[in-house]
Amino acid sequence: MIKRLAVFTLFLLPLLLSAQDFSALWQGHFSYNTIKDVVKGNNKIYAASDNAIFSLDLQTNELSTLTTVNGLSGETISTIYYSDVYKLLLIGYENGLIEIAFDDDDDILSVVDIIEKPTIPPTSKKINHFKDYNNVVYVSTNYGVSVFNMERLEFGDTYFIGGSGGQTRVNQTAILGDYIYAACVDGNGLKKAQITSPNLIDYQNWQTVTNGDFLAVETVENSLYALRTNSRMYRVVNDVLTEVFQFPNMPVDVKAVSDRLLVTTQNSVYMYDSGFNALAQADVNSTFNTAFTSAVFHLDSMYIGTKDFGVLKTSVSNPTEYEEIHPEGPLLNIPFSIQSGENELWVTFGEYDLFYNPYGLNSRGISYFKDDSWINTPYEDVLDAKCLSTISINPSNNNQVFIGSFFSGLLEVNDGIPTTLYNETNSGLESLVLPSNPNYVDIRVGATVFDKNGVLWTLTSQVENALKSFNPSNNQWQSYSFKKFRTELGYPKIVIGNDNTKWIAGYWNGVIGFNENNGTPLLKNINSEESNMPAHNVRAIAIDKRNQLWVGTERGLRVIYNTSNFFTEENIRAEEIIIEEGGIAKELLFEQNITDIEVDGSNNKWIGTTDSGLFYFSADGQKTIFHFTKTNSPLPSNTINDVSLDPSNGIVYIATNKGLVSFQSGGSSPLNDLESAYAYPNPVRPTFNIVDEKVKIKDISENVNIKITDIEGNLVAEAQSRNNLRYSGYNLEIDGGTAYWNGKNLANNVVASGVYLVMLSDLDTFETKVLKLMVVR
Incomplete structure (x- = not known):
């Protein structure tokens, strides 16, 4: 230990x-x-x-x-x-x-x-x-x-x-x-x-x-x-x-x-x-x-x-x-890409420069963190896959992971062991073409993501059919033409919206939207000032719980609020977020080089930058909940390479160019119903600091009302999703799938010993549940 x-x-x-x-x-x-x-x-x-x-x-x-x-x-x-x-x-x-x-x-x-x-x-x-x-x-x-x-x-x-x-x-x-x-x-x-x-x-x-x-x-x-x-x-x-x-x-x-x-x-x-x-x-x-x-x-x-x-x-x-002799840890202190699952984390150390040039083709392994233990796989065991970067965990099989190589193709890992390297010989993946060297093979797989049907979507830069889907259950590949984006240097991120639209970040082409549209594909991008894009180089994108697309560029932040009209509206615009600071209206993250955007269970946004550390914003971006830098937190660097959220426990993993750290934000993703909801600690003993450590009400649904009463029915505290958000100063706050009660009543006094009822009501399905909580002071 x-x-x-x-x-x-x-x-x-x-x-x-x-x-x-x-x-x-x-x-x-x-x-x-x-x-x-x-x-x-x-x-x-x-x-x-x-x-x-x-x-x-x-x-x-x-x-x-x-x-x-x-x-x-x-x-x-x-x-x-x-x-x-x-x-x-x-x-x-x-x-x-x-x-x-x-x-x-x-x-x-x-x-x-x-x-x-x-x-x-x-x-x-x-x-x-x-x-x-x-x-x-x-x-x-x-x-x-x-x-x-x-x-x-x-x-x-x-x-x-x-x-x-x-x-x-x-x-x-x-x-x-x-x-x-x-x-x-x-x-x-x-x-x-x-x-x-x-x-x-x-x-x-x-x-x-x-x-x-x-x-x-x-x-x-x-x-x-x-x-x-x-x-x-x-x-x-x-x-x-x-x-x-x-x-x-x-x-x-x-x-x-x-x-x-x-x-x-x-x-x-x-x-x-x-x-x-x-x-x-x-x-x-x-x-x-x-x-x-x-x-x-x-x-x-x-x-x-x-x-x-x-x-x-x-x-x-x-x-x-x-x-x-040494403590457990990842292979290196230069994590490039990370991806968390439930109580697990995958780390790669591949890299490319600002123009998506992977040379000189680093040869590094992968690291896997689970149950407080690290398992490291050296380069010798990753089937000669170089420049390993993006990671996708199969939602249908958590033991199967796919890792993009920005030179060698796509690496499949099963039960922690690399088993297959997909390239031009055994898959639908294609190499870029050098007219001066027709035998040259360079398969630059960038962003990858699984859809809700368990199909893996991948993007390969500098090829005509850049977008490909792969179904691990039947090993079927399908290609989609990106001919108009043939010269794209890199696709760092892809996310999928509720309507199955694939939203893609590109170096030259800004935000790209793609939808299969029942066999008549829709393909469109915005990357210019006419669309209010501050730069063509998009490094990060995220679709939030309101189906709004958050876009991080090398020169600032934008949001596409009405994504449903992206393909039909001729003059689609990305909007900046205007905040008030000291009585002056300012653009949120003006001119910041944004590297990643992640959405948590409360629809709040974690945003990483190249030199200003990590920000945590409210759902609409109007409130800065945290701004972590190396001077006010354990971040080893203000250069954030990647961020990943573990939805099961609220841990935020942060990859910097000088090491990996994690922050216990406390929230978790909401569940579909209230069946598994519970409160802890229960009972609350005198040794528990209820004001600071708070009682947690876990595994609640997305849109819920919570009332806490004493045994006689007197209201002690009340909160509602989207209103009583965490870090807002309420006695009872909700953060995604977890609610936090500081033990105080409506008069802001710590409650007396007794039995308290936690009454949960889902505002969408009308499902209810009552929990009993014993407080001993």
Whole structure:
């Protein structure tokens, strides 16, 4: 079981940035397969992945995680260091951010001084290494060395030790005797300075021990070692370098652990004593064919960070067998497309650029989340399908999933196992044609969706018969001509309306409508200013419960309110949503690049953007219920790739370009009747915080009236679908298939102990149901 570290960020500007503890409603689904750095401290092994950290307790073997849900920034980690003196973990980032996670009070401090330094180019702010000495930490960066005071939690001097005092990349520092040594590149060599000098800010007080480029410098007991970029390791004695070994591969990490020197290359980890006598060597093997990134050891165990398997544990005395250690998670932290079913989620990692160019044809697998467990299928097992993107779950058979490949066709997955890759040889799918290369095969399957009859609809770009249907029950394919859209670069989304019209998003052609029309197909699109479209590039579309089409373009939001007239009205228009903000009329999401639109059980809209995070709007768009960004929520990025809603539990899954998170919105989709309706918890015990956690009335129908009375018939609370919506401040609120009661009566007082009647009435079918609810205070 994974136990999460409970951490939050203090608000201490300008040194610190703030965040909140969202652990109650949010969950992180980060990958821990690719490890950047591994360190030891506090009787734990800490391992940093792309933008999250996990730790292994060496006594209990318990795994803990530290993510954006707990307060991390979500930026890309470059290095970590644990201070045994101050009982804290230092986290360095590629953008210059430093975060500090404390053991004793579970706080995270975000230090932004380097990020905000205007004299340092953004490309030169990467944190490369931490070295503590007395009460300070020397921070090696791509511009030089900065000094951070651990007691005052503030920066001191910065040392620019390049030529003539310029900026230079410092990979690592080490201290031996009275001197601090810096391993520099850009021809600035190995430098040293007297550490007690009060004027180290003056570059002239830094001596050049030798010229060249150095990757690392480290001390082991009373010995100093330096590593050049030519993979040669040197012992440094009285400023004289003596070569002791040349590694067959370029080392990627050099660190001293206790009285040992560990040197990590992509293929091996070497352990030496202070005299550089070889003590152990662990090598990559066929079982875990990966690249090593970093290593530490504890007693007789070595812990090695890898690019594919998290941390591998092996024996120092016999390093031949490995144990894989990391929390569960998806394959990668770059989810591109997601699709949820009931209590499950599928994730793909394929991608294409803004112009739907899939090259260079990434080879990545798929991930599947169910029952709080992840099942990962690597590329080797997906039948060579590249650039996997859109996902459709068969509503008639939840164990059957179809995944579009934006190069290889359509992948069928049964019971979690890829079984068939449909292409030009075994299906109705077609390859685009290159006149210069008639043998070229490139089947760019974009959007896919199932209709209510269990037929899968797919769209393939740059072919004449772009729209195809496939019936999995009889393996029958049918094609529909999109000749007028022959040059369309990509179709990112398709949805189906109540009248079976297929609504399609296109890059060049905006919104496309298609209806079979009993054998006389209707095909029409709008993409110009004459139709009030802000851009021809439509990235997202959604049909809501009123059969209104919401359209997300690269330059704003539109709605087609009367979809039934789309094919018959000559001058069809898409309308903007006008809201009032501060007494001024404004267009909702003006000029925003919209990536996804999802409709929940209450007809509210979740809308993702490329750089402004995630919005949650009321059904008509007039009220912003939530606006999540990386500064006010656990989103690791403001770039939203995809959003998917689990209708059974109200979980909103959010795929960003830096990882996957989920938010417990609480709502669920309504049912057709009231037969399964129930209230929980029941009874409501004194330990239950009824005001904040609320009583839930689940599995209600779409249009319902709810009355709560005491046993004598006195009205306590009342709500009606579409009126008493959630997040509106009512004591009784309805969100799709779930109602929420905060335990208060019409006088806004918490009710007394007793039996209460929950009377449900469907306003469409006149079905009724009465639930009994016991409240104990």
